[in-house]
Amino acid sequence: MQYAWRHPSKPYLYVSTSNGGPRVESDCNHVSAFAIGADGALLPHGESAPLPHRAVHMCVDPSGRYILNGHNYPSSGITVHRVAANGEIGDRVVQATALDYGIYPHQVMVTPSGRTAVIIDRGNKAQGDKPEEPGALRTFGFTDGEFSAGGVVAPQGGYGFGPRHVAFHPSRPWLYASDERTNRLYMFRYSESGIEAAPAFTLPTLRRPEWLRPRQLGGPIHVHPAGHCVYVANRADHTVADGDRKVFTGGENNIAVYGIDAETGEPTLLQHVDTQSFHIRTFACDPSGRLLVAASIKALDVRDGETIQHVPAALSVFRIEADGRLEFCWKYDVETSGRQLQYWMGMAGLD
The missing domain is CATH 2.130.10.10 (YVTN repeat-like/Quinoprotein amine dehydrogenase)
Incomplete structure (x- = not known):
């Protein structure tokens, strides 16, 4: 089991699974639906859908119509499946345009409006003779399950910037991001036109940084x-x-x-x-x-x-x-x- 997400308005849980792991090849990857019973018990709901690679993260868009799975190995990408009216997993949405999903996506999210998808691209720290690979927040237009080109936010070119996950404020256009590689908290302002180029606020997350x-x-x-x-x-x-x-x-x-x-x-x-x-x-x-x-x-x-x-x-x-x-x-x-x-x-x- 890799990650799971509840339907925003119906009693269904969507779960992504894999027989692989970080930087490990996998040949059995799926996203499955479960009905949540009145006592919390889970019951299989419809057929599972295959995924091309292990999903490091997944989410359901705010409308409850699409499941998004983020992949980072052996290549970066996002897989989108439709959600049927009865909560079962529908067909995969084939993306018409090849887009840049980053170096090491670690999370995929959809803004509260449902019109923008965000890939949180952690990048990679320098190791041995391998130089640092910069991180970024990458946005894409999201309409009827299809992506379109958006923007890239990478302060200082993304060097020293290693975002892992983000969370949206429930009522204001504020995005909060945790930085895995530098142990920091960022707050970015955003709109449907994109995320501001630099964080409005940056704080350490450690008690003793x-x-x-x-x-x-x-x-x-x-x-x-x-x-x-x-x-x-x-x-x-x-x-x-x-x-x-x-x-x-x-x-x-x-x-x-x-x-x-x-x-x-x-x-x-x-x-x-x-x-x-x-x-x-x-x-x-x-x-x-x-x-x-x-x-x-x-x-x-x-x-x-x-x-x-x-x-x-x-x-x-x-x-x-x-x-x-x-x-x-x-x-x-x-x-x-x-x-x-x-x-x-x-x-x-x-x-």
Whole structure:
């Protein structure tokens, strides 16, 4: 399972799956529909549709008429499928024009109006003799499931710019982006004509940005349903050998909480709250805005004095206070074994 998205108005969940992984070839890739029962149970709904490659991210457009899957290996692209009136997956929309989807797309989103698609192109950091590949936010016109050429936002040419995910404010033309490679939060203003060329505001996401550890990465981002706060995950999972085991070398695994100025959209740091787990790849606010749940991807070992503690993958549950701050409530351990990962989580309200 790679990613999932609920239909915006009907009780259906769409799920993208693959037998591959990051930079790993795959030959079994699909998007499937499930009906959400009154008790939350999922039932297969219609036939799955094949995908050409692993989907790193997917979404359903605000009208609920199209499913978009973003691909970044072995080549960049977006696959679009129609959604039938009964919620089943329809035919694939063949794109008439070849477009530039970037170096390493990591997310595909559609603006609240439904008229613009956005590819979040993370780029790649420099490694060994391989120079940095710049990142960008790429926009495309989106009409009847088809893309048309749009614009490219790449501050400083995209160097030192590594956006991973974006989130739209629910009522204002403000886009918030997390930078995976530089651990930053950006706020961009946008309109149907495009995203502004430079962020209006930029803030660090780390509690101690001067104390950077290996594999310290910016993560997922979500705006509170009421629009008064934005949340960003900081994640770290680097290990070194310690006897016959590998142990965590340090870094921040927390949720950064920012208040949003109602007039300007400027984010202001309110809090860092530890997840008490490692490498939060996904998290979500419940539709009522009262709870936030963060999912760590895997278990890690941590040295604690003379002993090594095994910390399982987990779901960390937080209560959201009136001002948006988080209060840790509970942690539910999740069993993973071998190469198994807790790769996606989300929350859906039951009608």
